[in-house]
Each structure stands twice: as structure tokens, then as C-alpha cells.
Amino acid sequence: MLDRVVELFWEQGFEATSMSDIVEVTGLNKSSLYNSFGSKDQLFQTALARYTSRREQMIHAGLRDGTAGLDDIMMFLEMVEIEMTSDTGSRGCLAINTSTELGRCDQSVVEMGTRFRGEMRSSIRAALDRAAELGEIGPAAVEHRVEMLVAFMMSLGVVARGGAPKAELDGQLAAMRGLVDSWRLDS
Amino acid sequence: MLDRVVELFWEQGFEATSMSDIVEVTGLNKSSLYNSFGSKDQLFQTALARYTSRREQMIHAGLRDGTAGLDDIMMFLEMVEIEMTSDTGSRGCLAINTSTELGRCDQSVVEMGTRFRGEMRSSIRAALDRAAELGEIGPAAVEHRVEMLVAFMMSLGVVARGGAPKAELDGQLAAMRGLVDSWRLDS
DNA sequence: CGAATTCTTTACCGACCCTTCCAATATTCA
DNA sequence: TGAATATTGGAAGGGTCGGTAAAGAATTCG
Numbered sequence: 001m002l003d004r005v006v007e008l009f010w011e012q013g014f015e016a017t018s019m020s021d022i023v024e025v026t027g028l029n030k031s032s033l034y035n036s037f038g039s040k041d042q043l044f045q046t047a048l049a050r051y052t053s054r055r056e057q058m059i060h061a062g063l064r065d066g067t068a069g070l071d072d073i074m075m076f077l078e079m080v081e082i083e084m085t086s087d088t089g090s091r092g093c094l095a096i097n098t099s100t101e102l103g104r105c106d107q108s109v110v111e112m113g114t115r116f117r118g119e120m121r122s123s124i125r126a127a128l129d130r131a132a133e134l135g136e137i138g139p140a141a142v143e144h145r146v147e148m149l150v151a152f153m154m155s156l157g158v159v160a161r162g163g164a165p166k167a168e169l170d171g172q173l174a175a176m177r178g179l180v181d182s183w184r185l186d187s
Numbered sequence: 188m189l190d191r192v193v194e195l196f197w198e199q200g201f202e203a204t205s206m207s208d209i210v211e212v213t214g215l216n217k218s219s220l221y222n223s224f225g226s227k228d229q230l231f232q233t234a235l236a237r238y239t240s241r242r243e244q245m246i247h248a249g250l251r252d253g254t255a256g257l258d259d260i261m262m263f264l265e266m267v268e269i270e271m272t273s274d275t276g277s278r279g280c281l282a283i284n285t286s287t288e289l290g291r292c293d294q295s296v297v298e299m300g301t302r303f304r305g306e307m308r309s310s311i312r313a314a315l316d317r318a319a320e321l322g323e324i325g326p327a328a329v330e331h332r333v334e335m336l337v338a339f340m341m342s343l344g345v346v347a348r349g350g351a352p353k354a355e356l357d358g359q360l361a362a363m364r365g366l367v368d369s370w371r372l373d374s
Numbered sequence: 375c376g377a378a379t380t381c382t383t384t385a386c387c388g389a390c391c392c393t394t395c396c397a398a399t400a401t402t403c404a
Numbered sequence: 405t406g407a408a409t410a411t412t413g414g415a416a417g418g419g420t421c422g423g424t425a426a427a428g429a430a431t432t433c434g
């Protein structure tokens with residue numbers, strides 16, 4: 001039920017989503033919503049927390065908890081591509097959308113965004129460290145490479161949400177793969 | 188006067204900005220606004236066009252119309268850094284903010300975003316082509332490198348708008364500089 | 375000067391916003 | 405079963421939203 005709320009905010013954004021929309025999509029009564037969540041803002045915070053938690057899990061599962069090195073990153077990119085080019089892919093990333101919509105006026109959103117990106121860095125860094133231990137890449141410049149991948153993820157979210165043609169997404173993904181490949185020592 | 192409107196939409200976004208806000212900040216009367224611009228949507232389109240036009244000019248001036256190669260890119264990054272870390276830097280980029288806010292429901296916004304990113308690519312590509320002619324970098328992989336720089340620009344917009352601490356912006360910028368430097372043939 | 379036209383001001387419109395209240399209903403628990 | 409508690413339904417409150425109509429002021433132009 002809360003998942004419906006997540007999808008609605010994800011689809012439309014915070015300001016553009018009214019409590020009436022939420023009543024409609026959840027089937028719950030307006031009073032029940034206010035009893036359970038307090039206010040629209042609190043409901044949004046709850047939905048956003050649910051979203052980021054699941055996202056972080058998915059990212060961790062592929063990158064931090066993986067066993068390979070660069071291949072974990074490549075598999076992760078495949079997952080990203082599949083999701084990004086699906087019919088719901090143009091919703092982008094709720095964490096990014098919220099950062100740009102409310103980052104200027106809501107401190108809790110600032111913290112959410114900072115934490116979210118931090119989790120992403122940590123997962124990517126773990127995969128790169130494994131790749132270094134395996135001898136696939138050199139151990140230097142890990143931090144820079146983490147930033148590069150994070151930047152690509154941010155960009156993909158924006159570009160997908162912006163309704164870009166599939167070719168443009170493919171171009172970014174190809175560049176991302178080429179970048180990772182260029183790190184291989186045996187190339 | 189239109190510049191005030193641009194700043195307001197830039198600061199708050201489309202949905203969060205009311206016509207009353209605009210009346211207040213411009214000093215113009217509400218009827219005058221509707222006489223001149225037709226509707227809130229049209230006024231926003233006008234303001235957005237003004238913003239993107241100026242942005243593209245700034246980007247072109249540094250990259251497409253430059254005379255050096257990689258140094259033009261480095262100078263451009265310096266400009267980006269100065270603006271990004273200024274007190275108004277946390278407004279991010281109106282084109283990006285608008286893409287994530289309205290990209291899902293407004294076709295003209297989709298086109299604006301696609302065009303905006305296209306202009307960016309064209310400018311960056313021009314600088315990279317010059318760098319290749321000068322022998323600073325190899326001529327291959329230009330398209331991938333264009334995508335990498337575009338991705339960094341998108342990411343910086345999101346991260347800045349998200350209220351990230353200065354150190355995080357610095358980290359992304361450092362990685363961006365390191366990336367460009369790594370393309371140099373004589374390194 | 376005086377008539378025609380443009381621009382500005384004021385007041386207001388219906389719709390929708392988030393939220394609350396209160397009566398009606400369902401549920402729990404003794 | 406009967407009383408206490410929680411949950412629901414729908415209406416309405418207080419505001420703000422984007423947008424407009426008509427009266428008033430200023431300007432143009434003969």
C-alpha cells in the first residue's frame with residue numbers, strides 16, 4: 001500500500017502530488033491517511049525512506065556483496081540498463097528527483113541525498129577494491145573512479161527522467177562501460 | 188525584469204512558484220503579466236528559453252569558440268567550479284531541475300532538455316577535436332569522452348542542487364580534472 | 375482640445391490545496 | 405451482550421491557486 005504512494009511520488013514529484021491523488025490510488029480514506037502518517041510531508045518522508053532503503057539494498061547486493069571484481073560492476077550496469085530502458089525507466093530516480101525539487105528548502109532531503117550518494121560510493125568502492133585485489137585494475141585512483149561512476153549514475157537518472165531518446169541513454173551507458181574497461185590492466 | 192522571473196523559477200522550481208510570487212518579485216501587476224505572457228506556463232517557457240540560451244552561450248564561449256585544446260576544458264572547469272561553489276551555486280542548473288520536475292509530463296521540456304544536452308555535447312566535442320588536432324590527446328574515443336564530461340556536468344548540477352557539502356563538489360571536480368588529465372598523451 | 379485606444383488597477387471567480395471535525399460504523403474487550 | 409475504543413466516511417474550513425472581467429488612468433492621435 002505504501003508502495004503505491006512511493007510510485008505516485010516517484011511518478012509525479014512531491015508538489016504535483018495531492019493528498020486526493022493518494023487517496024485515489026491507495027483506496028484508503030483521507031482520515032486514515034492522516035491518522036497513520038500525520039501529514040503529507042511525513043507521508044512523503046516515509047515513502048522516500050522506503051524507496052532509498054530498497055535502492056540501497058539493490059545497489060549493495062550487486063556491488064558491495066558481490067564476489068567478482070569489475071564483472072560485478074558490469075553486471076550492475078546491465079541491471080541499470082534494463083531498468084532504465086523499461087517502460088517505467090523514465091521515472092528516473094526518486095532520490096535524485098527529490099534532491100532537485102526540494103534540496104533547496106528541506107534539510108532532511110539534503111541529508112537523504114548526501115547519505116544516498118554516500119551509500120552508492122561505498123558500494124562502488126567495495127567493488128573497485130575487490131577488483132584491485134584481484135589484480136584486474138591498479139590500486140590507484142580509486143576515489144576518482146568512484147566519483148566517475150557516481151556521476152554517471154546521477155546523469156543517467158536525470159537524462160532518463162528528462163525523457164531522452166533511448167539512443168542517448170545507450171550512449172551514456174556505452175561510455176560508462178568503455179570507461180570501466182579502460183581501467184583493466186591487461187588491455 | 189524577466190531575469191527576476193528566471194531567478195525565481197530557478198530558485199523554487201515551477202510548481203512551487205506562484206503567480207503571486209512573480210507579481211511580488213517583479214513589481215508588475217498580475218493582469219499585466221497575463222497580458223504580456225498569456226499564462227504561467229508560457230511565462231515559464233519564456234523564462235526557461237532565456238536561461239538556456241544564456242547558458243549555451245557561456246558554454247560555447249569557453250569550449251566551442253576557444254582556441255586551445257584541453258586547456259579550454261580546464262578553464263571551463265574552473266568557471267564551473269567558481270559558479271558551483273558560489274552562494275547561488277546551490278540553485279543548480281535550471282535546465283536540469285526542470286527536466287527532473289516536468290520531463291515526465293511536458294513534451295516541450297523534453298525537447299528543451301534534449302537540445303540543451305546536445306548543445307553541450309557539441310561544445311565539448313569541438314574542444315576535444317581541437318585537442319586531438321593539437322596532438323594533446325589521441326583521436327579515438329572522443330564520443331565516449333564527450334559523454335563522460337556531460338555526465339559530470341549533469342551530476343554536478345544534481346549534487347549542487349541537493350545541498351551537498353563543498354567537499355563533495357570538490358571531489359567530483361577533482362575526479363573530472365583527473366579524468367581529463369589522464370587523456371593527455373604525454374603523461 | 376477631445377475622442378479612441380492602450381494599459382493598469384481592483385475585485386473577484388471557481389477550483390483545488392492540506393487539514394480537521396464529527397457523526398457513523400466497525401472492532402475490541404470485559 | 406454491552407461498553408469502550410478505534411477506524412471510517414463525508415462534509416466543510418481556511419487558504420491559495422491560476423486566471424479573468426470590468427472600471428479607472430494614461431497615452432496616442434486626429
